[in-house]
Every structure is written in structure tokens, then in C-alpha cells.
Amino acid sequence: MGLEVLLYVPNLIGYIRVLLVLAAWAGFNNPEIFVPCYGISVILDGVDGFVARRLKQTSELGAWLDVVIDNTGRGMLWSMLFQMGILTQILHLPAWLQTLGTLLLSMGRLLCLSVEIWCIWTHVRFLTRNQTLLKKVE
Numbered sequence: 001m002g003l004e005v006l007l008y009v010p011n012l013i014g015y016i017r018v019l020l021v022l023a024a025w026a027g028f029n030n031p032e033i034f035v036p037c038y039g040i041s042v043i044l045d046g047v048d049g050f051v052a053r054r055l056k057q058t059s060e061l062g063a064w065l066d067v068v069i070d071n072t073g074r075g076m077l078w079s080m081l082f083q084m085g086i087l088t089q090i091l092h093l094p095a096w097l098q099t100l101g102t103l104l105l106s107m108g109r110l111l112c113l114s115v116e117i118w119c120i121w122t123h124v125r126f127l128t129r130n131q132t133l134l135k136k137v138e
Contacts, residue, residue, distance in 0.1 A: 005059045005061050005062070006061070008052070008055075008057040008059060008062060009051050009052075009055055009057055010048040010049070010051045010052035010055070010057055010058075010062050011057075011059070011061065011062050011065060013044050013047060013048040013051065014048055014062065014065040014066060014069055016044065017041045017044050017045065017048070017069045017073075018069055018072075020037045020038070020040055020041040020044070021037075021038070021041050021069065021072060021073045021076060023037040024037035024038040024041065024073075024076070025076050025080070028080045038073070038077065041069075041073060042073075045066070045069070045070060048062070048066060049066070
């Protein structure tokens, strides 16, 4: 597997998702643009994994790309909703509930961060393993 992984169908779907998230961000104040762009991106998020397994085009790049697009889209959505005052002005949630929600979301994000750090550390250990020991075993 070389550079052809860049043209795997699931990765092409990922590139389309990037464009849709950017279009949704640019058209956030226009529901006619935002809702279809973000909605299609979310739908394609489920499709790319199915296509990857179906076509046997799974890759580390694709897995990474999917997570980056998910986090970028979700972060964009939450920051835009916060800027709009969706919690205070539209939903009329009390400040204590917003604070509680923020704390719970932060705790969840910290848990995810610890898992991500563990995954990165495990991958670094795999990449830096002692190759001479492996050759002796073979």
C-alpha cells in the first residue's frame, strides 16, 4: 500500500466530507446551506466505513481522516452554537445547567484524550520496537 491509499473510495468520501464541513461552516447563518451540508456530511460518515469494509479499502490513513473530520465538524458545530447563544437565548437553559453540561462534556473529552494518548503511545512503541529481535525470531 503506497500513495494509492489517497485515492481509496472511502478516503475520497472523506475529502468530500471536509468540503461539506467547510461549506457548512461558511454558511452557518444560512440554514438552507448549513443543514444540507452538515447533514450530508453526517450521513457520509456512516457510509465511508461501510464502503471501506465492503471494498476492502480500510487503511490507517482513512481511520485517521475519519476521526479528524468528525472532531473538526463537531468542534465547529459546538463553537458556532455557543457563539449564537443557543443555550441561553434560544433554549433558555439556566446557567447552572450549562455549567454542568460543560463539565460533563469536558470530562468525556478528557477520557477520550487519555485513550488517544494511550493509542499514540502504543503506536510509537510499535514503530520503535527492536527490529533485530524480530529478525532473530523469524
